[in-house]
Amino acid sequence: MANVRPRKISRKATGGDAVFENGARAVGASVLLITGGVGVFLAWQAYPTLERYGWSFFTESQWQPDQDVIGIAAVLVGTFSVAMVAMAFAVPLSILMALYISEYAPARFRSSLVALIDLMAAVPSIVYGLWGFFLIMPYAAELALWLQRYLGWIPIFDVANTDPNAAVWDTTRYVASAFCAGIAVAMMVMPMACAVMRQVFSQTPDGEKEAALALGATRWGMVTSVVLPFGRGGIIGGTMLGLGRALGETIAVVLIVSPAFEIKPRILEVGTTTVSSLIAGRFGEASSSQLSALLAAGFVLFVITLLVNTVASVVVNRSRSGAGTDA
Amino acid sequence: MNRRALLRPAVRSAIALTLAFATLLTQPGTASATVYAQIEGTGSTWSELIVQQWIADVDANGMKVVYTGGGSSKGRKDFSQNSTDFAISEIPYQGTDETGQADTSNGREFAYLPIVAGGTAFTYQLKIGNDLVRNLRLSGETIAKIFTNQITNWNDAAITADNNGRTFPSLPITPVVRSDGSGTTAQFTTWLDSEFPSIWRPFFGGSGLTSYYPKESGSRAIGQAGSDQVMNTISGFAGNGTIGYVEYSYPVNKDYPVVKVLNKSGYFVEPTQYNVAVALTKAKINQDKGSALYLTQILDGVYRNTDARAYPISSYSYMVIPTGADDPRMTTAKRQTIADFLYYSLCAGQTKAGPYGYSPLPLNLVQAGFEQIALLQQADSAVDLTDRDVRSCNNPTFDGKNLNKNQLAAIAPAPAACDKQGEGPCGTETGNNEPSTDGSGGGTTPDGGETGAGGASPAGGGAGSGAAGAGSGAPGGSAPPPVVDPATGAVVGGTSTGAATGDAIYANPTELAADRALDTRTFGWLAALLAVGLVVMPGFYAASLPRRRKPGTVR
Numbered sequence: 001m002a003n004v005r006p007r008k009i010s011r012k013a014t015g016g017d018a019v020f021e022n023g024a025r026a027v028g029a030s031v032l033l034i035t036g037g038v039g040v041f042l043a044w045q046a047y048p049t050l051e052r053y054g055w056s057f058f059t060e061s062q063w064q065p066d067q068d069v070i071g072i073a074a075v076l077v078g079t080f081s082v083a084m085v086a087m088a089f090a091v092p093l094s095i096l097m098a099l100y101i102s103e104y105a106p107a108r109f110r111s112s113l114v115a116l117i118d119l120m121a122a123v124p125s126i127v128y129g130l131w132g133f134f135l136i137m138p139y140a141a142e143l144a145l146w147l148q149r150y151l152g153w154i155p156i157f158d159v160a161n162t163d164p165n166a167a168v169w170d171t172t173r174y175v176a177s178a179f180c181a182g183i184a185v186a187m188m189v190m191p192m193a194c195a196v197m198r199q200v201f202s203q204t205p206d207g208e209k210e211a212a213l214a215l216g217a218t219r220w221g222m223v224t225s226v227v228l229p230f231g232r233g234g235i236i237g238g239t240m241l242g243l244g245r246a247l248g249e250t251i252a253v254v255l256i257v258s259p260a261f262e263i264k265p266r267i268l269e270v271g272t273t274t275v276s277s278l279i280a281g282r283f284g285e286a287s288s289s290q291l292s293a294l295l296a297a298g299f300v301l302f303v304i305t306l307l308v309n310t311v312a313s314v315v316v317n318r319s320r321s322g323a324g325t326d327a
Numbered sequence: 328m329n330r331r332a333l334l335r336p337a338v339r340s341a342i343a344l345t346l347a348f349a350t351l352l353t354q355p356g357t358a359s360a361t362v363y364a365q366i367e368g369t370g371s372t373w374s375e376l377i378v379q380q381w382i383a384d385v386d387a388n389g390m391k392v393v394y395t396g397g398g399s400s401k402g403r404k405d406f407s408q409n410s411t412d413f414a415i416s417e418i419p420y421q422g423t424d425e426t427g428q429a430d431t432s433n434g435r436e437f438a439y440l441p442i443v444a445g446g447t448a449f450t451y452q453l454k455i456g457n458d459l460v461r462n463l464r465l466s467g468e469t470i471a472k473i474f475t476n477q478i479t480n481w482n483d484a485a486i487t488a489d490n491n492g493r494t495f496p497s498l499p500i501t502p503v504v505r506s507d508g509s510g511t512t513a514q515f516t517t518w519l520d521s522e523f524p525s526i527w528r529p530f531f532g533g534s535g536l537t538s539y540y541p542k543e544s545g546s547r548a549i550g551q552a553g554s555d556q557v558m559n560t561i562s563g564f565a566g567n568g569t570i571g572y573v574e575y576s577y578p579v580n581k582d583y584p585v586v587k588v589l590n591k592s593g594y595f596v597e598p599t600q601y602n603v604a605v606a607l608t609k610a611k612i613n614q615d616k617g618s619a620l621y622l623t624q625i626l627d628g629v630y631r632n633t634d635a636r637a638y639p640i641s642s643y644s645y646m647v648i649p650t651g652a653d654d655p656r657m658t659t660a661k662r663q664t665i666a667d668f669l670y671y672s673l674c675a676g677q678t679k680a681g682p683y684g685y686s687p688l689p690l691n692l693v694q695a696g697f698e699q700i701a702l703l704q705q706a707d708s709a710v711d712l713t714d715r716d717v718r719s720c721n722n723p724t725f726d727g728k729n730l731n732k733n734q735l736a737a738i739a740p741a742p743a744a745c746d747k748q749g750e751g752p753c754g755t756e757t758g759n760n761e762p763s764t765d766g767s768g769g770g771t772t773p774d775g776g777e778t779g780a781g782g783a784s785p786a787g788g789g790a791g792s793g794a795a796g797a798g799s800g801a802p803g804g805s806a807p808p809p810v811v812d813p814a815t816g817a818v819v820g821g822t823s824t825g826a827a828t829g830d831a832i833y834a835n836p837t838e839l840a841a842d843r844a845l846d847t848r849t850f851g852w853l854a855a856l857l858a859v860g861l862v863v864m865p866g867f868y869a870a871s872l873p874r875r876r877k878p879g880t881v882r
Binding site (some may be wrong): 061062064065067137138141160161162165168170171172174175176254258259260261262270271281282284285286287 | 552565
């Protein structure tokens, strides 16, 4: 009797709980392991290239493996210009769409709209590529001509060596550009960004929204004074997540752009290239040293995407606290 | 019951076996009893169209062949990494290139074997008004200068001279080149390097061929991966002013025009099966069986073939087959599939070459190809190659009696008189796989011989030169004056409405100074300034008025 002692209180899981806990931990760790493994593999493969070319790998714009000239300056510029065009189309679209779904849409349509947007995310990349190439490019070229004609004095809307007012417009200059590819990529980025934004908008406390309406705000007034400040983190996070995806889009870009290795800010002009489209286009015929160069480019993209996504998730996480409304 | 159920499959398989043997004995080679296995290959897009057709043809015989283009460089690479069963490439393994990158089979044993001939064509989109120009002619030098950015406008004097004084609109030329490692590029640059080294080498910065076309940054050239992408770009909505190089079958397939290229005897010719066959009679084939490059081609003689019917940039395409006895990917079934697929391709398949925009192989190469196929049997004695006679092939180049004669080259029609340098140009269309000739041109070389001979002199070509010019080849001056839109300077199309007329489109476009960029800009700024002034001036005016507010007024 005297031996009876209270059970030792422990937070350590036992039995089935322990199995589950450790199992879950292992699975969770495997995600880190895989991502880390990809990074380590890319870095390992990229090392010979980076060692051989040094800094010139980042400053050289030409990619001519058969002449031993390799660099990703132009490729990185192209990657960012395609991504920026995509964001310019996708961000306004997804903010407005998320706002409409969460604030304006009749309740019975809401779920089907959400499903449709998710469906857009499920359409394969190559379909968007074909859509962009055959359906959108002719119109995008005319839009590009219009932009050059009236906004050509802004460097990014310039198209070198061509006269927008020529009798027969030089169509070849306005197609297969970062602009055309960006439009197709925007359609792929939009659902993802929209989903994040919609989720954050829908977390806006009803009390504050009703308070705004009770104080006499219109619905738009309520959106601007409550929903948007509350969802600011979501907007930034969704944009960054979309940017992460836009940077890595491959097949649609391969189909649309004509590869050109030039550093050019002129997004409307024919020819550009992105890291992922470079890898997809050159992978098949690469010798081992060329493969290393391609993987080095992939490594750079990996690091950039990792940074962008990390920043995005940090921003999204902070916004969950609703910190935006305190401001 | 049980026993019968057990017996039945045995009986059935016995019957099947007997039947199989029976068919094997009666029809070796085509027998359904032959065991096939799927074979896969990658490589050239130059010859892809005909290969895909052959694949579709043999599919009914139970042979499953999967072929994916992607460029000759990729084909050779995949083969060397043991990831494919065969490769198709225009050029052989290069050993090591100038930068020391390896281009070898990585130790895998292989043999080259020619599968089809063809011409590297230059297809273009050039519109006058709304009508496509379909009878452009260019000399080799002009082509070389176009692709090295020395000639950049369609109204260039060199192009006008090639077309006997016919002027094209002022439109920048956009060369479309291959962006991937390509055998077509290799063929084209081999020709450039051999014929126009003074133009090509400074541009390339080296000598010899390259599989990767050097695209100068800042130039107008557009890169595209794969022959079909090049063709799509040229024939696409934005293709006006483009020119690119692809195998003749691509424009034929799309019904798109090709450039008639000037040959050494002063005729502008199109790469039809006849002209290619004639040109290739001068191809030098490596006949050294001990050489690693056995059967590969040296084309200098083709480029300089003096026959009036020869298309200069003609070449053969090669398949690379694995011949090692211990090849890691090969099985008897796979070897048999390769052998039978090639047997069909080299034999019956060659009849399709012409209609598809290629040119059939001559007999000596088919024979050599058969010998290469026999290497598969050497590697594996279970491969069945019985009853395969070259002579039974229904190949249009074969003459039943004379093995050395290339029948196709012998019957090739002489070029039309309006195709001669300084004549014409002919109004007939290109890219439709029909030879441009004056009536019956056959029989210009009475007994041919291996070389095809240069007997097809213009005078010998059936109809006289005077008669030829009358119908179609009216020179630019005598054509009705084109209608020119006064506002834009563009030529209004409409004189030749249908392609069926066969008339060429003629125009001498003039550029009108309807719109000067400087004017637009100047007046644009002026207008903007005025608008700003209108908005801002009243405000300034109001502000400049003296204050009238009385002191002491309640605010």
